[in-house]
Amino acid sequence: MVKVFEKIGDHTLYRLEMAGRMGLFLLRCTRCVLLPPYKIPAVLQQMHFIGSRSIFVIFFTGAFTGMVLGLQGYYTLAKFGSEGLLGSAVALSLIRELGPVLAALMVIGRAGSAICAEIGIMRNSEQIDALECMAIDPCKYLMAPKFIAAILSVPLLTFIFDVVGIWGGWLVGVKLLGVNSGAYFQGMYSSVVWQDVEMGVVKSLVFGLLIVWISSARGFFLHLEREGGFGAEGVSRTTTRAVVMASVTVLIWDYLISAIMM
Amino acid sequence: MTNGEKQAVQEPEAAIELEGVVKVFGRQEVLKGIDLKIMAGKTTVIVGASGQGKSVILKHMLGLIRPDRGRVMVFGKDLAKIDKRELNALRMNFGVLFQNAALFDSMTVYDNVALPLRERTDKSEKEIADIVEGRLGLMDLQGSEDKHPAQLSGGMRKRVGLARALVLDPKVVFFDEPTTGLDAHKSNEIYRLFFETQKQLGYTAVIVSHDVPKIFKLSDYVALIADGKIQGCMSPEKFQLSDNPLIREYVETTMGPIYSSEKEEPGLYETV
Numbered sequence: 001m002v003k004v005f006e007k008i009g010d011h012t013l014y015r016l017e018m019a020g021r022m023g024l025f026l027l028r029c030t031r032c033v034l035l036p037p038y039k040i041p042a043v044l045q046q047m048h049f050i051g052s053r054s055i056f057v058i059f060f061t062g063a064f065t066g067m068v069l070g071l072q073g074y075y076t077l078a079k080f081g082s083e084g085l086l087g088s089a090v091a092l093s094l095i096r097e098l099g100p101v102l103a104a105l106m107v108i109g110r111a112g113s114a115i116c117a118e119i120g121i122m123r124n125s126e127q128i129d130a131l132e133c134m135a136i137d138p139c140k141y142l143m144a145p146k147f148i149a150a151i152l153s154v155p156l157l158t159f160i161f162d163v164v165g166i167w168g169g170w171l172v173g174v175k176l177l178g179v180n181s182g183a184y185f186q187g188m189y190s191s192v193v194w195q196d197v198e199m200g201v202v203k204s205l206v207f208g209l210l211i212v213w214i215s216s217a218r219g220f221f222l223h224l225e226r227e228g229g230f231g232a233e234g235v236s237r238t239t240t241r242a243v244v245m246a247s248v249t250v251l252i253w254d255y256l257i258s259a260i261m262m
Numbered sequence: 263m264t265n266g267e268k269q270a271v272q273e274p275e276a277a278i279e280l281e282g283v284v285k286v287f288g289r290q291e292v293l294k295g296i297d298l299k300i301m302a303g304k305t306t307v308i309v310g311a312s313g314q315g316k317s318v319i320l321k322h323m324l325g326l327i328r329p330d331r332g333r334v335m336v337f338g339k340d341l342a343k344i345d346k347r348e349l350n351a352l353r354m355n356f357g358v359l360f361q362n363a364a365l366f367d368s369m370t371v372y373d374n375v376a377l378p379l380r381e382r383t384d385k386s387e388k389e390i391a392d393i394v395e396g397r398l399g400l401m402d403l404q405g406s407e408d409k410h411p412a413q414l415s416g417g418m419r420k421r422v423g424l425a426r427a428l429v430l431d432p433k434v435v436f437f438d439e440p441t442t443g444l445d446a447h448k449s450n451e452i453y454r455l456f457f458e459t460q461k462q463l464g465y466t467a468v469i470v471s472h473d474v475p476k477i478f479k480l481s482d483y484v485a486l487i488a489d490g491k492i493q494g495c496m497s498p499e500k501f502q503l504s505d506n507p508l509i510r511e512y513v514e515t516t517m518g519p520i521y522s523s524e525k526e527e528p529g530l531y532e533t534v
Contacts, residue, residue, distance in 0.1 A: 126364035133358045135350035
């Protein structure tokens with residue numbers, strides 16, 4: 001019985017320690033992001049990796065999400081004879097909820113996992129130790145450009161997701177199912193207000209920060225993983241955990257931001 | 263950091279001093295009270311069986327790990343009592359050759375060696391190019407500037423690592439198992455480069471190695487870590503003849519019982 005409590009206590013302490021470490025890591029990285037010198041070429045390079053290279057997957061996910069919304073929305077609204085509201089239903093769902101969340105989940109899968117694996121491998125092969133020994137702050141040199149790039153890229157990708165999704169809904173609703181094009185856009189213009197856009201922007205900014213924070217922190221503290229973070233298996237296990245943790249955290253924060261801003 | 267700041271660091275007789283350093287990982291006490299002095303301008307080799315904590319000692323000296331008890335003094339400064347800025351200023355005097363060289367895979371050889379100069383000095387690209395070319399020349403690496411670490415052999419990677427470690431003219435250079443994974447020829451090449459660069463640059467060297475007895479030829483002091491403690495730090499000659507049972511056991515295990523006397527093991531030399 002004592003052993004059970006011992007194990008629970010041990011596990012709780014480990015989790016608390018890890019949470020504290022990640023919190024301090026966020027503070028350290030935030031400080032590095034805010035203080036000069038700013039490494040613009042490195043930020044652009046990271047924006048290319050996190051942002052530009054995600055456009056393809058964001059485009060397709062956005063298009064098909066909008067098309068499904070158009071299809072489902074049309075048949076649901078048709079039951080009440082309100083097909084004309086399809087534009088506002090698609091736009092509001094995308095701008096307030098699905099755009100930020102699905103774009104963030106796509107970025108986690110594509111860039112978040114890569115960031116965690118990259119930093120984890122650098123930790124395993126002593127490259128991060130080497131930076132510290134050269135008196136180069138790894139948070140400034142490695143993390144700060146990734147943080148800035150993610151915080152800027154995720155909202156931009158969300159905009160793309162929203163716009164492509166709205167046109168996807170238009171394609172299905174107007175071109176395939178015969179909703180009036182004017183009604184589709186007029187419904188959207190009259191129902192979407194600045195507060196909806198604001199919510200989408202706030203969510204995507206927060207999600208960008210959460211993704212880069214969790215992905216890079218898990219990689220950075222790979223060597224402190226209890227189950228052993230070393231070797232290829234350790235990197236793969238930690239990357240999987242980072243993806244799961246980032247996805248769940250994004251969904252939790254999605255609810256919290258919605259509850260606060262509604 | 264400016265040259266003025268760098269010169270302000272006074273080197274006492276002992277460049278690095280560990281006093282009663284204790285380190286526990288989980289439930290395992292790896293270091294149980296390490297007392298060790300690294301003398302300035304000399305070469306100290308730390309030997310010991312695998313898993314005894316040799317690299318952990320090195321990481322304490324570099325300020326990468328903090329001791330649970332005891333203190334680590336570098337150039338007279340207690341690493342636990344200085345802030346990040348002071349620690350970075352001290353690290354400007356360090357060069358490290360990691361076990362696997364720890365080169366940045368995404369960068370070329372040139373960029374790897376140039377990185378400390380670009381990040382930590384105000385030198386122009388022209389000055390950086392001159393220094394990097396000089397260091398690569400010293401390591402016989404001309405023509406490899408545009409290669410990536412993955413395109414290099416193990417020996418070449420170590421040489422690039424050594425070039426990077428020496429690029430800021432460090433006062434202390436740490437070598438973590440510099441010849442592990444290299445054949446005898448490549449090992450000798452690394453030792454030759456170490457010998458030549460130390461003669462030229464006059465740095466203090468701390469080497470963690472398994473390469474006994476070859477490494478003794480290059481060392482001024484040899485320290486054995488066993489049972490979580492330094493069993494002795496002395497000249498290689500004294501080390502090989504030490505009465506300490508753990509040192510004696512280590513010497514015999516790694517070099518064979520060639521130092522036992524005829525009296526202790528009668529008939530041994532007749533059969534060899």
